[in-house]
Amino acid sequence: MTDHDWKLAGTYFEACNCTIACPCVFLSAPTEGECTAVVAWHIEQGHFGEVTLDGFNVAFAVHSPGHMAEVKWNAAVYLDARADDTQKDALLNIFSGQAGGHPSVLASHVGNILGVAQVPIDYQAKGRKRSLRVGKVAETSIEGIEGQGGADVTIQNHPLCIAPGYPATAARSSHLRFDDHDMHWDISDRNGFYSPFSYAA
Structure with a gap:
């Protein structure tokens, strides 16, 4: 097994300052002219070579000073405090895009890394919340929007996608x-998305 043999699977969610539903995922301009977002991943099962990554959380704070598909983003990276040095390096390798896979596509949009910190990250998922x-x-919470017949409202195959292959469930933030x-962001009643995710080399 090499360092480049890796796979992650779990759940992700994001909250941003766009009104619902965020037009950035369709490569349109953000509703407020710029985008501020917090994106988080909970890894249910994962490995990087022989390094186990089960149960860890990763979060990014992202600021796009304009159209997300046309300008480079600023990003702050937060890694789970429970990860030891080897696990931290593995998470950073993957989520910085250096290890390939879809994270490298996301990383290609980032022009400036504001910092990398290892902090306690508490991620909770229950029903639509x-x-x-x-x-x-950072602190944020979202809840999935109830659609027709009580079903989830989902967007599938959108071009600016955090979790390819999975429909994103549209949500509303109670706060971000x-x-x-x-x-400094303090907003509420704005856009959110969540879905499963899986990434691999």
């Missing part, structure tokens, strides 16, 4: 707070 606490810098790297 998702919540996240990232150390003392972030305070780090001279960025």
Whole structure:
């Protein structure tokens, strides 16, 4: 097994400042002219070579100063405090895009890494609700929107996609707070998405 043999599977969610549903996923301009988002992944099963990554969380705070498909993003990276040095390096290798797979597509949009920190990350998922606490810098919660007949509202095969192969469930944030790297966001009643995800080399 080589360092490049890796696979992750779990759940992800995001909350941003766009009104619902975020037009950025269709390669349209953000509703507020720029986009501020927190994206989080909970790894249910994962490995990087022989390194086990089960149960860890990763979060990004992303600022796009314009159209997300046309400008480079600023991103702050937060890795699970429970990861040891080897696991931390594995997570960073994957989510920085260096190990290939879909994270390398996401990383290609990032022009500036504001910082990498290892902090306690609490990720909760229950029914249509998702919540996240990232150390003392971020807190957000969203709830899936109920569609016709009580079904989820989903978007499938959208071009700007965090989790290819899975429909994204549309959600509404009850709050999104972030305070780090001279960025201060405190918003509510805005867009969210969640879905399963799986990435591999």
